[in-house]
Amino acid sequence: MTETDRAEPLPTEAAAEAGTGRPARQPAPASGVSDLRRVGANPDFWYPVARSRSVRRKRAFATAFAGERIALYRGESGTVHALEDRCAHRQVPLSMGVVEGDTLLCCYHAWAYRGDGRISRIPYLSKGDGRPPRGVRGYPVREAYGLVFVFPGDPDKAATTALPDLPAFGSPRYLTMTYSRTVRCHYSFLHENLLDMNHQFLHRGVVGRLRPELLDHRSDARSVEARYLFTHAGGKRSRGASLLAAEGIGGSDSRDLMTIRTEYPYQTLDLVPENAERPAFRLWAAYVPEDAEQRICHTYGLLMIEKPRVPGVLHLARPFIRRFTERVFAEDRMAVEAEQRAWDEQGEDRNHEVFSLILDVREVLRGNGVPLRPSACGPGAPRCLGATDG
Ligand code: FES
Ligand SMILES: [Fe+2]
Known part of the structure; x- marks a missing residue:
């Protein structure tokens, strides 16, 4: 970690001061790198690498x-x-x-x-x-x-670093479905994707018209947490979506409280239907960079679904839920891989972010990350940090 970068403002954050043309002020990131897509995942955590x-x-x-x-x-x-x-x-x-x-x-x-x-x-x-x-x-x-x-x-x-704590995993109340996929993008795009629920338009064909309302969000040095109220405002909704929201096959107009959290380096999402005591489902995800430049990551997801009172129903619903989640994931993958391709073509992060929650998670990822390893800067890696950054 000998390389340092200037604590230079990002074009991205410049957009936070929309229309002024002036870059926003950012504190020096702990990773020493200003462009988040050049920040490496901090290796001092437990990462899943296989099922x-x-x-x-x-x-x-x-x-x-x-x-x-x-x-x-x-x-x-x-x-x-x-x-x-x-x-x-x-x-x-x-x-x-x-x-x-x-x-x-x-x-x-x-x-x-x-x-x-x-x-x-x-x-x-x-x-x-x-x-x-x-x-x-x-x-x-x-x-x-x-x-x-x-x-x-x-x-x-290693001995003093805890594994993630997932009490729902072993609970008889929940059934777990495991996801393991390669996505061709920097892990930060995936954190941003899940936290920014304003992208439900992308999933309109699967979830119908969902109106997310950000209730509040908070952040500290290690984490960002956002709470959304989700209202289903009509439109076609897949069976899997209804089943996952614990509404049965037919579905219904509902309001759900969704809490999404990046707790470095992991991410969680809990959905609690209105008037329910416990989450209908909980998602835990880790995005593990595979390559030295960290433009490809392997995502591991554990979707823990509350079992309905009638035994066996969830077993029947499983294929619908699996199909629904695969479709949503395919849409998300399309978007984040497009973001990475644009970064590759432009050689820098030109996203114009305007949502304070996403600006916060960027700070958390930047502050907890590390510079990419020097091997990522060898021959054939022309965009490594320090060599051409800025
Ligand atoms: S024993 Fe491994 S290469 Fe010879
Ligand atoms: Fe999505």
Whole structure:
């Protein structure tokens, strides 16, 4: 993190002073980078990098965090380990390796790795042949909520950094649907997309005419929370949308309280129908950058839906809900990927943002993020921070 950038105002925030032509004043961001789309995700958090079921016993699995390739493998004991996906010998991906007991053998010359990345055996060397090289980086790993989380940052911070707390996940009242998708955009576009409910027009074909009214919002250094009142003002609404709002197949005119929160680096959404005590559904999402430039991210979502009183109904409703959420997600994906393409073409953030809530979440993401790693500035990465920013 040697590179710094000028605390230069963004064209985006300049729009907050609409029509004046003067840039708005911004405090120096903690990440040291002014263009949010050049701010890296802070690695000192637990990030999901795979669904648990994708990492099968005695198998390896390739994943990544911000350009760092990671090999996951599940040993015979059932424990998942995470290693740098590069053999210390000749850099062949360890995710192509073979699991033996709780060690991972590189597919090429069968050097054996322990779960912490140390080399336990080089099969063609005898004991007297000197010490083996140090091995590769091992990442702290945890499994929770059907996901494999790794801690890509300072390993000394892993033990004191909490996993997200999702009490509804294990609750018998809720059923969970899991989503795992790649989206070709910087993670910040996804935070903005979910928080800015003024984009319901985009979903008009699926949700009908939804009128969102921002009741209030607040923010601090780590989080932004917005509360909306949602009124369904007619129009065609999909069955899945009605089912998700706990209204049954037919749906009804309703008012729902929606609370959306970015608590760095995660995001949550709770929907409480009018007169209900508990959320009809709760969404938890993480946007995990895959590439070094962080223009592609993998989104993991857990949608926890309250079970209706009549058992089995939710099971029947599941395909409708799945189809509805997939359609909404496809529309959102279209929009955020278009935003990223525009950024790529223009080489900077020219969005004209006017919603104070979104200006706030940008500050949170900028303030908690980190500069992109220098490797993102190597050959072939002409737009890395410091090289051409500003
Ligand atoms: S490249 Fe991995 S053991 Fe040789
Ligand atoms: Fe959306």
